[in-house]
Every structure is written in structure tokens, then in C-alpha cells.
Amino acid sequence: MHKKMAFSFPDEVLEHVFSFIQSDKDRNAVSMVCKSWYEIERWCRRKVFVGNCYAVSPRMVIRRFPEFRSIELKGKPHFADFNLVPDGWGGYVSPWIEEMAGAYPWLEEIRLKRMVVTDESLELIAKSFKNFKVLVLSSCEGFSTDGLAAIAASCKNLKELDLRDCEVDDLSAHWLSHFPETYTSLVSLNISCLGSDEVSFSALERLVGRCTNLKTLRLNRAVPLDKIANILRHAPQLVEFGTGTYTADVRPDVYSDLAGVFSSCKELKSLSGFWDVAPDYLPAIYPVCSKLTSLNLSYATIQSPDLIKLVSHCPNLQRLLVLDYIEDSGLEVLASSCKDLQELRVFPSDPYGAEPNVSLTEQGLVAVSLGCPKLQSVLYFCRRMSNEALVTIARNRPNFTRFRLCIIEPKTADYLTLEPLDVGFGAIVQYCKDLKRLSLSGLLTDRVFEYIGTYAKKLEMLSVAFAGDSDLGLHHVLSGCESLRKLEIRDCPFGDKALLANAAKLETMRSLWMSSCAVSFAACKLLGQKMPRLNVEVIDERGPPDSRPENCPVDKLYIYRSIAGPRFDMPPFVWTMDEDSGLRL
Amino acid sequence: MVLEKDLNLDATELRLGLPGSSEESLRISNKRALPNMNDDSGVAAAKKCDQETAPPTKAQVVGWPPIRSYRKNSLQTKKTEAETGGMYVKVSMDGAPYLRKIDLKVYKGYPELFKALEDMFKFKVGKYSEREGYNGSEFVPTYEDKDGDWMLVGDVPWEMFINACKRLRIVRGSEARGLGCVV
16 A cells, blocks of 8 residues: 555656755755655766765765766865865875766766866866866866866867866966867856966967857966956956956056956956956956955955955945955945945955054954844954954844854953953854854863854854863764764864764764864774774874874874775875774774 | 763763773873863873973964965965065076076166176176167077067166066077177
């Protein structure tokens, strides 16, 4: 009787229904309803997301999803961005490309983050996937312009080539010329990370000229200001544009040319680039400012007055990245001009200076939290903070989903009361009920973690540095944060007890990173033995952990759930704690 | 406090030691004790094990503040220029195996620049005249300006030159003929 119910819809109908379900979470949920839904779903899943490339093997993915067209893979832990993960740790994409090259000639899209990509892999992609359309490499490394040349030469249907924040070995600017003259399908090109002094301008102009569907173009620093006008003339339909160096001797003809060409870009919504800005050239973009929704000035070393003028022209701004040159005064203007602001990132212009070089304090953040009702996402570097300000911010803006605060000097106390900032961050998690991501800084005791464990029920990612007093802090987080997926900790006095007591929790998370903490080698071994579905990696450049007493803390620890078992591509300074031997070299 | 009780390791089976033994006997008979939960010397214990004598100074803290390298690099270039006011340009010479870099701001004028180049590359700049360019030398100093054009060094006033000069190239006289040089 029940069987009849399960087959009441033909497969095709279910497939059609599933085709409206795009998000991975929902797709995963669908696949768990019953066996037949699992089967139908796996055959029609077109986009696969693997948040940790070591959590599953390429073969397992291919076996389960025989017909996917798009894959997204992430490799190194987030702290690799700040040089905490030694070179050679892993995150190689080649095994994936090799497996897919054989199995999936119809693969269309590859998106990678923090992975090591070689020219060989790029060449294999170019050769194997005839309908390849999208390559997004985010914070990747290991390849050169030779690999890019292969992609350009062979991928006739390429629509998107995005190299955001990659480290590319710039061997030759001529890779751009490898796009054949017949190639016209480019929609999005982001080469802003390329470092070479020479860019083949003529090849770039010709490419831009013949790709009439181009919507996104982000140039690199090497493209001088006077070349921009020509490029934009070929592409007035651009929606997103990143300049190169935005400075030149002030020449009225260059200026008016530029201003004219910007005026003709009626669709432009996003601007970026702006290295080495000459303030006199900024007004050239005023014609497009009223339509701008996204502005990245995080390389623009211009002072507050120029920033204020610019920002006041952009009432529809939703996303702003800027240096702390904007100062509190600039943020106040932002708060009154940009009521649609959703995301703000303020970067430090002088991160290693002992004294503040600009007048940017907690007041700027308070102003923005008060004035911008839609503000959800903040990354803010500053030098002082108070509990009072944080409580005000939390009360003003309970709709924060991402709150990342970096007080530059570690363990900085509330500058008014000299107390820890526990109460302030406590208010953030208490008022912002939908908070998904949080980064802490300043002087913090175990108390802040108690607040986090109690209130941050939707928190998915937490970054902690130089905080806490004892294992209790870690225990609060692991036992209280129900939605926690990623936890990264550095330089905190957290040891074995909380980790071992919450071992089961680790299987519900994607990963845990702990460096310069107090977790002993013995605890790592124990965890590795007891939890077969966790890979417990000890990363220690001082040498094998068993050359020191067992209770010595390990330097770095990376724990992640995996159904692929321990990996075999580890460098000499990484050991996986294994169920069999307790130590795998 | 409720949560301290939660950290009851006996309830989970994961603890360091044989089943049946209590927490106290977990102390490994070793000179170095387990990190004590109640003090914040966890990090201190780490240091004892490593026999490090001093905590890392601010300058040594890796990865803090958490800024991506490309941002750091982009700021540093700007800072160096702003602080030192240097105008570094690459200098190449035909036949030399590698390039050099010089700071144009340290020279007061063309004579000093030429002296420095002559010392660096072991050649002699000829005598400059507006009409004929450089006479009496096989080598001629040229520079690339902001428009990407290659120009003869010395035609324009010094201030204008250092603002326009992107890189220098010392060419063999035979190649410099087009720049008005008489060999």
C-alpha cells in the first residue's frame, strides 16, 4: 500500500519539480526523503558544491551525481588567507580535474576557492570539456599565464573567466592574444590580480570590442588611465568595471575623454580598481555614480574629503569597500547619503603602525549602524572599541548577518572602562538573531563565549584570536552553537578537555582550525582514534609530534569531517591521526 | 555553574587515561604538567615545551592583523613612495645580463645621473648637444615616457624628465640612430 504512494508521481514529474530547487541545502534535503527521491535527485543534480575538497573523493562525487554540469570546490582553510597554513599543505585540484576529464566531457562550470591549480590542470580543462563556459578561481595559486593561454585558445564557448585574488605566475602578457579572432562569447573577465607590468592593450581592446555580450570587466593595475577610455568605448554595455591605475598627469583632454566615455556607460552598476588614485580624475566617474550599487575603493589611497565627495554622489550604494582614510567623518556622510547600504568593509591603511594614522574609531561604525537600516554585513578594522558602542551598534542594527570586527592590537580592552569587550560582543549575538558569521577581537574572557553559546543559534562561522581564559570558552561554543559549521581559532588557551568532551560535535561541522593553542598531541591521537569520520591533521613545522612529549601542544590542528578517509597527498609537516596506528605519516 | 559540570569527562568516554581511572590520575608522570584548566597558562605550557624564552613580539605575529597579502603589498608600495619619496626606475643596458634600479630623486640633474649610470654600467656617456644628441660614445641613454614612447635623455628640463621617466635604457649607438645620434 505504501509502495503505491511512493510511485504515485512518475519520475519525470518529480524531476521537473526538483529542477526548481537550486540550493544545495534543499537538494540535500530532498535526497533524504526516501530512496526513490534520492535516486531521482542524484540523476538530475546539475550543480555540485563540495565545501571541503578532502571531505569526499572525486570518484564518490562522480558516482553519486552522474550528470552534473557545474562543480564548486573549496580547498585550504580560511586562515590560509593570512599565511597561517604553510605552503604545500594541500588543496590540489588535479585529482578532481583528472577524474572529471574522463567522466564528464560535458562539464561546463568549475569554481574553485583556495586551491592549488596547475597549468597542466588548466590545459586538461581546455582539452577535455568541449562546452566549457565558466572558470572562477578565487584565491587560488600554482598556475601561470601559460595555463590561461590554453583556456583562451581552446574554450570556444567560454563565458566567464574570473581570477579573483589569485597568485598567478605572470610569464607573458600575450596569453590574451590566444583568444581566437572568432571568439566572441565572453561575458565576464576579471584579471585584476595579474601583476605584470605589461598588458597587451591592443589584444585587450580587440577582445573587448568583439565580445558584445561583455558585462563584467575588471582590469589589473598595469592598465594605465589613458587606456581606459578606449576600452570603455568598445564596451558601453558594461555593468561591472574595474579600472587599473587611476592616476596620470592631469590633462584636460584625457579627463574629458574619460568623463565622456563614462557617461555613455548607462548600465554601469559596479566600479572597482582605483589603484593610486589621482583625486582630480575622480569626478570623471560622477556621471555613473547615481546608478552605482557597488564601489570598491579599498586600494584608493585618497583622503577623507575626496572620499566624502565621491560617496555623496552615490545614493544607491549597496556595497562599499574602502580604506580607513574615510575616517569617522566620512562614515557619517555615508550614513546619511546611502540608505540602501547593505555591506561595508573598512580596511586599515597602516596596519602595522603603532599609532593611529587616521581618525577612524568606533564612532564611524556606530554612525553607519544607525543611519543605514539595511546594513547586514560589516568588516571593520579599527584601533579602539567600547562595550557601549557595541551595544549601541547591536541595538541599532539587529539585522546583521555578518559582523567581523578587527581591533588591530590584540587584547585591546574597552578604551572607556578598560574592561573586556565581552558584554559588547554579547549584545551583538543577543540582538542579532540571524547572525551567521562573527569575528571577534579585543580583550575577551570566557564570558563572551558563554554569550555566544547561549545566543548565537544561527551562527555558522566563528573566528577567534587572542581570546578566552580556559577550555570553558571553547566548550561554550561547541556545546551551544547549534548551527556552527566552521570554527577557526588562533592563540587562545584552549586545550584538550573541551575538544574531547565535544568530539561528536565536530562531525556536525565542516571544520575546526586551532593554531597556537594548547591542544596536546595525545589528545589529537585520541580524537583520531575515536572518531573515524574525522580527519585530525596535526600541522607542525618543528618536526614530528612524537619527537616531543605527548602532552606538548601541537602547533596547528585542522579537523574536518570526511567520508573519504585520510588523505595521501600530505607534505612532510602534516600528520593525520589515524584509527589504526594513532599516527599516520 | 552548570557548564562546568557539563565538562564531565567521565560521562563521555573520551579522556586521557584507562577506563576506571579518575581525572586526578591523568597527570602523566613527566616533569611537564598538563595545562591547568583554571589558569591561562595553556599558552605558557606551550612555551615551556618549546623552551621558548619570550612571547612573540608584535612584529613577529604571523597573520595579524588578518589582511590578505595582496592588500599589504598594495599599501606597502604606496607607503614606500610616500615616505621616502623615491622614484625608482629600472635601468637596462644592451648586452648587460641583468637590470638595475635607481632612484631618480637622489640626483640633482643630468650630470649626476650620468655619472651614476657610468659607474654602474662601466661605460661613458657621450657629449650632449641639442642638435646632434650624444657624440663620442657608443652608448646613448634613452628613456620610456608615460606615453610609452622611447625618448633621448636630456632634451627636457630635469624636473619634467624625472616625472615622465618610467624606465631607462642605455642603447648601443648603432640602434640609437633614429634618436638623432651621430656615431
